[in-house]
Amino acid sequence: MITLENVSKSYTNDGMPALNNVSLHIDKGEFVFIVGDSGSGKSTMIKLLLRELTPTSGRIIVNNFDLAKLRRRKIPKYRRNIGVVFQDFRLLKDRNVYENVAFAQRVIEVPTRQIKKNVPAMLSLVGLPEKYRSKTKELSGGEQQRVALARALVNNPPILLADEPTGNLDPRNSWEIMKLLEEINRRGTTVVVVTHNREIVNAMRKRVITVKKGIIVSDEEKGEYIDED
Amino acid sequence: MKISTFVFTFKQGFKNIFRNKIFSLATIATIAACIFLFGVFYSVVENVRYSIEKAETNVAVTVFFDEDITEARIQEIGDMIRSRPEVASVEFVSAAEAWETFKLDYLGEYADGYEGDNPLEGSENFEIYLRDVSKQTELVNYLGTVQGIREINHSDVTANILTQFNRLLSYVSLGIIGILLAVSLFLISNTVAMGIAVRREEIGIMKLIGATDFVVRSPFLIEGILLGIIGAAIPLVAVYFIYNNIIIYASQQFAILNDLMQFKTAREIFSVLIPVAIFLGIGLGFLGSLITVRKHLRV
Numbered sequence: 001m002i003t004l005e006n007v008s009k010s011y012t013n014d015g016m017p018a019l020n021n022v023s024l025h026i027d028k029g030e031f032v033f034i035v036g037d038s039g040s041g042k043s044t045m046i047k048l049l050l051r052e053l054t055p056t057s058g059r060i061i062v063n064n065f066d067l068a069k070l071r072r073r074k075i076p077k078y079r080r081n082i083g084v085v086f087q088d089f090r091l092l093k094d095r096n097v098y099e100n101v102a103f104a105q106r107v108i109e110v111p112t113r114q115i116k117k118n119v120p121a122m123l124s125l126v127g128l129p130e131k132y133r134s135k136t137k138e139l140s141g142g143e144q145q146r147v148a149l150a151r152a153l154v155n156n157p158p159i160l161l162a163d164e165p166t167g168n169l170d171p172r173n174s175w176e177i178m179k180l181l182e183e184i185n186r187r188g189t190t191v192v193v194v195t196h197n198r199e200i201v202n203a204m205r206k207r208v209i210t211v212k213k214g215i216i217v218s219d220e221e222k223g224e225y226i227d228e229d
Numbered sequence: 230m231k232i233s234t235f236v237f238t239f240k241q242g243f244k245n246i247f248r249n250k251i252f253s254l255a256t257i258a259t260i261a262a263c264i265f266l267f268g269v270f271y272s273v274v275e276n277v278r279y280s281i282e283k284a285e286t287n288v289a290v291t292v293f294f295d296e297d298i299t300e301a302r303i304q305e306i307g308d309m310i311r312s313r314p315e316v317a318s319v320e321f322v323s324a325a326e327a328w329e330t331f332k333l334d335y336l337g338e339y340a341d342g343y344e345g346d347n348p349l350e351g352s353e354n355f356e357i358y359l360r361d362v363s364k365q366t367e368l369v370n371y372l373g374t375v376q377g378i379r380e381i382n383h384s385d386v387t388a389n390i391l392t393q394f395n396r397l398l399s400y401v402s403l404g405i406i407g408i409l410l411a412v413s414l415f416l417i418s419n420t421v422a423m424g425i426a427v428r429r430e431e432i433g434i435m436k437l438i439g440a441t442d443f444v445v446r447s448p449f450l451i452e453g454i455l456l457g458i459i460g461a462a463i464p465l466v467a468v469y470f471i472y473n474n475i476i477i478y479a480s481q482q483f484a485i486l487n488d489l490m491q492f493k494t495a496r497e498i499f500s501v502l503i504p505v506a507i508f509l510g511i512g513l514g515f516l517g518s519l520i521t522v523r524k525h526l527r528v
Contacts, residue, residue, distance in 0.1 A: 050437060052437075073441075073442075076436075076439045076440060076441045076442075077439070078439075079436075079437060079438070079439035080438075080439035084437055090430065090433075090434050090437075092431060092434065094248045103435075103438070104438045106234070106237050107435055107438050107439065107440035107444050107445075108438070108439055108440070108444075109230070109231050109233075109234045109444070111231070111233055112233045112237075151438070155438075155439070
């Protein structure tokens with residue numbers, strides 16, 4: 001489903017690469033943590049997978065899309081394969097919950113009739129069926145992240161990328177979001193979570209890929225967060 | 230594009246105006262200021278040009294005929310002159326009409342002593358009016374070659390002044406349009422810079438969700454067009470009232486100028502100004518939005 005072959009990414013010609021000769025493979029239906037401290041290269045990996053960046057060298061294949069060969073006009077179609085949530089939620093603050101989730105369907109031209117069915121179903125899945133009229137700024141951090149999850153999943157993508165999804169949440173909300181991600185994974189979506197939340201990683205016993213200074217230093221099934229030192 | 234998407238896009242464009250009120254007001258004010266300046270300038274130039282045209286139509290070349298000329302030859306000369314492209318109209322003035330006009334203009338009650346007599350016998354003539362007064366020399370040269378014409382009266386000075394003034398007006402118009410354009414671009418680039426800051430996040434989210442450039446761009450372009458229309462309508466209304474009041478005031482207070490300065494009616498001015506201003510407004514709004522969105526599409 002996701003394959004990186006000898007991928008390197010440098011932002012400058014002479015500086016240290018953000019990612020250095022990284023290779024990994026994630027199968028369909030897996031739940032994977034990518035962990036590492038700030039500056040380890042985790043965010044670069046997410047940007048490469050979203051095709052916001054292209055690698056300096058190496059090959060990335062996601063759901064049969066070879067990202068190096070992907071033409072600019074094909075990028076939107078590719079991105080519809082990936083749901084994405086961020087630490088800062090990135091919701092449209094001037095719109096309500098329903099409009100934020102429906103927005104993801106509008107931009108890929110889903111008919112209105114279908115949107116009216118899909119959005120409430122997705123809000124129910126993330127536990128916010130009654131909040132559909134609320135403005136996002138009226139919601140707690142945990143609720144905002146649930147809306148972001150609903151938006152990421154409403155188009156039914158085969159892959160979900162979560163970039164520090166619990167970074168702005170308290171422990172209780174963090175766990176609720178992680179339980180939701182686990183449930184989404186159980187339903188068949190491949191879930192990749194970039195985080196440095198040691199407690200959650202160690203408790204969930206999933207595959208853990210540890211990145212340090214742009215290099216994968218460990219990749220273990222039912223792994224743990226390894227301290228850099 | 231599906232109909233539901235088009236309706237959504239249009240609604241989004243409309244809602245965006247209210248979502249970003251400060252940006253919308255700044256854009257409307259910028260476009261309105263540019264079009265107001267354009268409207269005022271256009272009205273002034275059109276009226277000056279109109280007055281010059283009126284003055285030009287009063288400039289005539291007069292030709293007198295040989296004494297032994299036949300009526301048939303006069304008719305023939307008249308047809309030859311009328312067929313020339315620079316000629317607007319030709320009026321035949323008989324000796325009797327010339328004498329009547331002279332008496333009215335210069336003699337008044339003293340004309341009684343000339344009863345039964347026409348001192349202007351043999352001074353029948355053609356008064357030739359030109360479409361373009363700058364072609365007067367060309368016409369006079371031609372008339373000099375025509376058999377049967379004894380004398381040609383014309384004023385080179387008047388024709389030259391009007392021609393040169395017309396040319397000067399064209400240069401000044403071009404210069405002012407250039408300055409207006411530069412000012413407009415400066416104002417719009419500043420407004421667009423503000424728009425970029427407002428839009429950055431929204432465009433980024435749309436792109437990450439998988440929206441095509443077309444879908445991302447469309448609501449912003451519709452918003453730009455709507456802002457352009459509003460931005461054009463406001464100064465049009467303002468210029469209309471200002472213009473109407475000025476021509477009424479000027480014709481009442483400065484009646485002495487009526488022979489010198491001819492005003493076009495508001496209807497004549499606005500039959501051109503409305504479509505041009507709306508087109509400019511839409512163009513500026515569209516262009517401003519296009520530049521704003523383009524900067525962020527490469528995500």
